[in-house]
Amino acid sequence: MLALLARWLLGSLLVSWRYLWTTTPLHREEAVGGDEADLPPKIPDELLDDEVQLAASGVGPMFHRRFWVNIADSRLSPHELLARVVGSFNQFVPSEVVGVRREGAGPLRLGEEMVVEMPGPWDGPVRVVQVDDGCLRLATLAGHLEAGQVRFRATERSGVLVFEVEAWARCATPLVYLLYVRMRLAKEIQFNMWVRFCLSAVRASRGRLEDGVHATTRSVPAEALPVQRSPRPNRLDRGGRVP
Secondary structure (H helix, E strand, O other), X not given: OHHHHHHHHHHHHHHHHHHHOOOOOEEEEEEEOOOHHHXXXXXXXXXXXXXXXXXXXXXXXXXXXXXXXXXXXXXXXXXXXXXXXXXXXXXXXOOOOOEEEEOOOOOOOOOOEEEEEOOOOOOEEEEEEEEOOOEEEEEEEOOOOEEEEEEEEEEEEOOEEEEEEEEEEEEOOHHHHHHHHHOOHHHHHHHHHHHHHHHHHHHHHOOEEEEEEEEEEEEEOHHHOOOOXXXXXXXXXXXXXXX
């Protein structure tokens, strides 16, 4: 217990310290949303069971967040960069995060589950619900501080590689709502994590960051969210395979 508490405290302090002393330009924007463009994509029925924490099951508003970087002179194509993320996800997670715990090895597979270990009492179990040449998408599972999804994409626009992290999530419990929305502690730790993830993508591409890291947050009222129900409980076995 003492070791766990020390990890929470030291990890949170390190996240805060590196965030306060970052020299990378950060462009943050917050607004009220709620239209179709703010809604999360549907999870395939074969990958949906009662372990998945859908946004509709959370507490408070849903936050639609986008983080992206423009990378000039990248030595990797968008497909190659995304393949690096899928193949070595743990290498993109910032060092403040203890690690990524998974049973398998090699590239992430559809239906696979893993745990992103975070500083503080909020390790993040997730399931891969989409993985292809265009994106990697994860859904949160029971025990995660959020209810929703996160998607990683790499594209090319006007000769510049664009790497993006996009999330649709609500707080999983009233306690998380207090820490995330009211006290903003968990929100800033998570913000720092995705900023650092984007910067890891820049390093992996061996390109050059243009104009810092961009981040937008749109708050979506709960009543605007669609309801997607599990077709049946415990659809996946623990190995992440579809029966």
